[in-house]
Amino acid sequence: MKSSSYLSILRIVLHGRSAGKILLATMMSFAFSISVILCTFGLMDGFDHLLKSGLRHSSGDILITSPKGFFFLNPELEENLNSISPSAIAPVIQTEAFALYQGQSKGVLVRGVESENFGRATGLEVSVSPGKMVVGYELARQLKLKKGDNVALTLGRGNESSANLPTVKIFQVGSIVKHGIYQKDLRFVYLDRQDLGDLLGVGNRINLAIVSLKKKQRLDDLDAVTQSQQVLRARLDGDYQVKPFWNEYSFLIEAVKVEKLSISLILQLIVVVAVFNILAFVIYIMEKKAQDFFFLRAIGLDLSSLMRFWCVSIFIIWFFSCVGAHLLSMIFNWGLQHLPFLQIPGEIYVLSSLSIKLDFKAYFTVYSVSLLWVMLAAFLGYLRLKRRPIIEGLRQEFSA
Amino acid sequence: MSFIHLEQVEKSFGKTKVLRGINLKIEARELVAIRGASGSGKSTLLYLLGGLDQPTSGKVTIDNKNLTSVGDTELARYRNDCVGFVFQFHFLLPSMTCRDNILLPARIGGKDMVRVEKDTKVLAETLGVTHCLEKFPFEISGGEQQRINIIRALSLRPKILLCDEPTGNLDSKNTEKVATLLKNLAADYGATLLVVTHDDKVASFFPRKIVIEDGQIIG
Numbered sequence: 248m249k250s251s252s253y254l255s256i257l258r259i260v261l262h263g264r265s266a267g268k269i270l271l272a273t274m275m276s277f278a279f280s281i282s283v284i285l286c287t288f289g290l291m292d293g294f295d296h297l298l299k300s301g302l303r304h305s306s307g308d309i310l311i312t313s314p315k316g317f318f319f320l321n322p323e324l325e326e327n328l329n330s331i332s333p334s335a336i337a338p339v340i341q342t343e344a345f346a347l348y349q350g351q352s353k354g355v356l357v358r359g360v361e362s363e364n365f366g367r368a369t370g371l372e373v374s375v376s377p378g379k380m381v382v383g384y385e386l387a388r389q390l391k392l393k394k395g396d397n398v399a400l401t402l403g404r405g406n407e408s409s410a411n412l413p414t415v416k417i418f419q420v421g422s423i424v425k426h427g428i429y430q431k432d433l434r435f436v437y438l439d440r441q442d443l444g445d446l447l448g449v450g451n452r453i454n455l456a457i458v459s460l461k462k463k464q465r466l467d468d469l470d471a472v473t474q475s476q477q478v479l480r481a482r483l484d485g486d487y488q489v490k491p492f493w494n495e496y497s498f499l500i501e502a503v504k505v506e507k508l509s510i511s512l513i514l515q516l517i518v519v520v521a522v523f524n525i526l527a528f529v530i531y532i533m534e535k536k537a538q539d540f541f542f543l544r545a546i547g548l549d550l551s552s553l554m555r556f557w558c559v560s561i562f563i564i565w566f567f568s569c570v571g572a573h574l575l576s577m578i579f580n581w582g583l584q585h586l587p588f589l590q591i592p593g594e595i596y597v598l599s600s601l602s603i604k605l606d607f608k609a610y611f612t613v614y615s616v617s618l619l620w621v622m623l624a625a626f627l628g629y630l631r632l633k634r635r636p637i638i639e640g641l642r643q644e645f646s647a
Numbered sequence: 648m649s650f651i652h653l654e655q656v657e658k659s660f661g662k663t664k665v666l667r668g669i670n671l672k673i674e675a676r677e678l679v680a681i682r683g684a685s686g687s688g689k690s691t692l693l694y695l696l697g698g699l700d701q702p703t704s705g706k707v708t709i710d711n712k713n714l715t716s717v718g719d720t721e722l723a724r725y726r727n728d729c730v731g732f733v734f735q736f737h738f739l740l741p742s743m744t745c746r747d748n749i750l751l752p753a754r755i756g757g758k759d760m761v762r763v764e765k766d767t768k769v770l771a772e773t774l775g776v777t778h779c780l781e782k783f784p785f786e787i788s789g790g791e792q793q794r795i796n797i798i799r800a801l802s803l804r805p806k807i808l809l810c811d812e813p814t815g816n817l818d819s820k821n822t823e824k825v826a827t828l829l830k831n832l833a834a835d836y837g838a839t840l841l842v843v844t845h846d847d848k849v850a851s852f853f854p855r856k857i858v859i860e861d862g863q864i865i866g
Contacts, residue, residue, distance in 0.1 A: 252754040255747070262742030542738050545699055546752040547727025549720045638691070638700040 278571030289603030359443030
């Protein structure tokens with residue numbers, strides 16, 4: 248079918264006041280339906296991605312702890328860890344404490360780290376120095392902390408003068424850090440490892456080693472981390488616990504995966520409703536323009552050309568609906584990040600903020616399924632026209 | 648073999664037999680009127696000849712092409728290449744100017760537009776409707792609409808011009824004009840003309856008359 252004959256038929260189809268408006272409304276409803284699915288997919292993928300990257304940002308790739316508590320990062324352990332060719336190993340001391348500031352207190356997890364090592368192992372820049380502390384973003388917000396403020400930390404270890412009282416030490420806020428995970432932003436406090444080691448009296452011992460792998464794997468393909476975890480588990484033989492960085496939220500990641508499948512199936516209903524709109528449009532055109540179509544067939548338009556016309560038209564409707572859906576999802580994504588009423592409560596959703604993440608696979612899945620639906624609608628419309636012989640159609644239409 | 652050859656053609660719609668054992672031969676360039684009362688089957692016969700429908704049984708051969716054994720695409724090409732239709736209802740599409748209405752069959756058939764446009768211009772001048780070409784159908788009179796309809800039917804120089812009650816909506820003065828016009832144009836273009844009518848006066852304009860009654864040729 249030549250473009251000139253396609254345009255001629257299109258002109259016939261769109262002639263009249265209502266046809267264009269109905270077409271526009273059909274496209275908008277279809278675009279909206281597709282965007283609902285895209286946004287849902289995007290939210291779930293975004294949640295998964297942000298959660299994993301946030302976790303990796305504070306935990307590296309693999310976490311080593313000991314059932315006995317504190318341990319030395321001795322040459323033997325280092326040799327075992329080197330078997331997976333890590334890019335960095337960060338010794339960490341972590342303990343619970345209370346942060347006190349102007350009469351308010353918060354339970355926090357204090358981490359004693361070495362800035363350089365920790366940064367290389369996690370990618371999180373934490374500049375700790377003696378006497379100074381780095382606090383999570385949410386903690387700073389809730390306690391109204393700013394750089395230079397003095398915060399008292401009460402640690403569980405017995406006071407030097409009275410063993411029944413906790414140790415209280417004042418640190419100055421050196422900087423504020425953002426993990427991207429609400430709970431970590433609210434609870435994490437970083438100190439210089441030497442400072443914390445001295446306070447706890449553990450010397451050079453640590454209770455956590457963060458290992459990062461050389462080749463950063465994509466966050467949705469974590470096989471390398473799992474493989475390295477298995478290697479280390481075999482080598483460390485029960486003396487240490489070896490966990491991947493997503494371990495603490497693995498239930499949530501699994502839940503999102505299951506929800507994504509079930510919700511995408513349910514949301515197909517929305518697409519089906521939109522496809523009914525398209526089918527209604529096709530039937531409307533077939534009825535309203537039946538006389539014209541039968542006449543076109545009488546002057547030489549064959550059924551296969553008519554089918555091609557419908558396919559191209561439906562494809563164009565689908566294409567513009569997809570563009571519309573993409574724009575709507577971008578608007579929603581912008582709203583998620585800028586409009587207060589769309590922002591998620593971090594204490595419920597773990598993450599401090601959420602954005603839509605859509606990759607090629609998500610677009611391909613949503614768009615191709617919607618294309619299949621609309622093509623089915625086009626085919627039904629075509630069958631409707633094919634069923635009636637030209638002469639019958641012409642006579643009926645003329646007598647109407 | 649004759650240009651148009653029908654052998655034992657029957658056509659039924661459900662249980663109703665509309666055409667019964669039609670045998671007919673028409674030579675090329677013949678000018679024929681098919682006359683019959685309403686419901687006699689004359690329009691159905693015309694539509695079979697135009698490839699708009701298929702017979703229930705029998706054989707329709709036109710220009711050595713058996714229309715009963717070809718598929719939809721070839722039949723559509725036959726309608727576009729060989730047949731010009733003039734319907735009682737002029738059937739000009741309201742979304743297009745008269746010129747675009749005339750050029751529509753050429754566009755659908757992917758024809759040489761330059762030649763068709765040239766023919767259109769000549770025909771419009773001959774029929775006195777040049778001033779109508781850039782107008783929409785609703786902007787011109789009923790007589791002008793019918794003349795545009797005739798130009799469209801002739802625009803691709805068809806071998807057969809099929810007219811279904813072409814004067815059905817016209818007064819007696821215009822009826823005579825249109826009947827004469829069709830006869831002259833078909834002769835000029837070398838087309839075989841078949842005009843279906845229930846009007847004896849219209850039929851009298853054409854040298855050969857076929858009379859149909861109850862789906863059978865009786866004269």
